[in-house]
Amino acid sequence: MTDAILETRSLFKSFGALKATDDVSITLRPGEIHAIIGPNGAGKSTLIGQISGALTPDNGQVLLNGQDVTHAAPPQRARAGLGRTFQISQLAMEDTVLQNALLGALGASGRPWRFLRPALGDPALRAAATSALERVGLQDHLATRTAELSHGQRRLLEVAVALTLRPRAFVMDEPMAGLGTEGSARLTRLLDGLRRQAPILLVEHDMDAVFALADRISVLVYGRIIATGTVAEIRANPAVRDAYLGDQA
Numbered sequence: 001m002t003d004a005i006l007e008t009r010s011l012f013k014s015f016g017a018l019k020a021t022d023d024v025s026i027t028l029r030p031g032e033i034h035a036i037i038g039p040n041g042a043g044k045s046t047l048i049g050q051i052s053g054a055l056t057p058d059n060g061q062v063l064l065n066g067q068d069v070t071h072a073a074p075p076q077r078a079r080a081g082l083g084r085t086f087q088i089s090q091l092a093m094e095d096t097v098l099q100n101a102l103l104g105a106l107g108a109s110g111r112p113w114r115f116l117r118p119a120l121g122d123p124a125l126r127a128a129a130t131s132a133l134e135r136v137g138l139q140d141h142l143a144t145r146t147a148e149l150s151h152g153q154r155r156l157l158e159v160a161v162a163l164t165l166r167p168r169a170f171v172m173d174e175p176m177a178g179l180g181t182e183g184s185a186r187l188t189r190l191l192d193g194l195r196r197q198a199p200i201l202l203v204e205h206d207m208d209a210v211f212a213l214a215d216r217i218s219v220l221v222y223g224r225i226i227a228t229g230t231v232a233e234i235r236a237n238p239a240v241r242d243a244y245l246g247d248q249a
């Protein structure tokens with residue numbers, strides 16, 4: 001038994017002769033931010049792909065709330081409580097901020113897309129969408145066309161869309177990418193509070209954000225976890241300094 005909300009057990013995934021995921025077992029516990037760091041090509045996206053259902057592992061298991069979702073399709077995982085944000089934005093740029101959040105809420109309701117029009121007037125879905133937008137601080141931009149948002153605001157909207165699913169766990173792939181200092185600081189504050197709502201598995205290259213947020217860090221190198229520990233433990237780990245952090249430690 002485990003108290004993990006999300007867990008991988010001995011995952012393996014190869015592309016030809018390349019072992020992109022090599023015996024990876026990680027847990028995400030209630031209330032924590034668990035960061036996955038490592039050099040380019042270490043296998044972070046491949047790992048996230050197997051957790052989200054975009055990729056099928058060659059071996060091993062993915063568990064969500066103790067339920068085996070290794071072979072579940074991404075929408076099934078979302079309904080089982082997995083909220084995620086993507087490296088590449090999935091937002092509908094021509095739609096308004098509120099419409100994007102409503103689309104997320106509609107997806108979470110499990111209703112077919114052909115009910116989109118009536119759904120847009122559904123008070124329960126509107127409440128879910130507006131409360132998620134308030135949570136990320138976009139309540140003054142409900143009618144703004146998404147294309148007009150700044151890059152940082154789009155990132156916040158992506159988190160709001162994920163929130164409409166009322167996730168039990170978040171998986172975030174480089175949410176800080178492309179954000180300036182102010183945008184990173186704002187998103188860091190948001191994620192800091194969000195962990196109490198649902199723990200976050202965070203793949204991130206921005207070490208300031210990782211060191212500020214992570215309860216635990218796992219370091220992935222050539223598909224393998226070489227260390228898991230607190231920020232202080234990871235910063236002081238000679239193998240990690242060698243393989244990745246260098247003078248950033």
Ligand SMILES: Nc1ncnc2c1ncn2[C@@H]1O[C@H](COP(=O)(O)OP(=O)(O)OP(=O)(O)O)[C@@H](O)[C@H]1O
Binds near residue numbers: 046
């Ligand atoms: N579909 C694929 N086919 C073949 N090789 C792949 C495929 N996807 C990833 N790889 C290889 O698997 C390894 C791990 O890639 P992955 O994108 O998971 O790393 P990453 O840690 O996310 O890198 P980055 O930090 O640059 O995003 C790399 O060597 C990559 O070239």
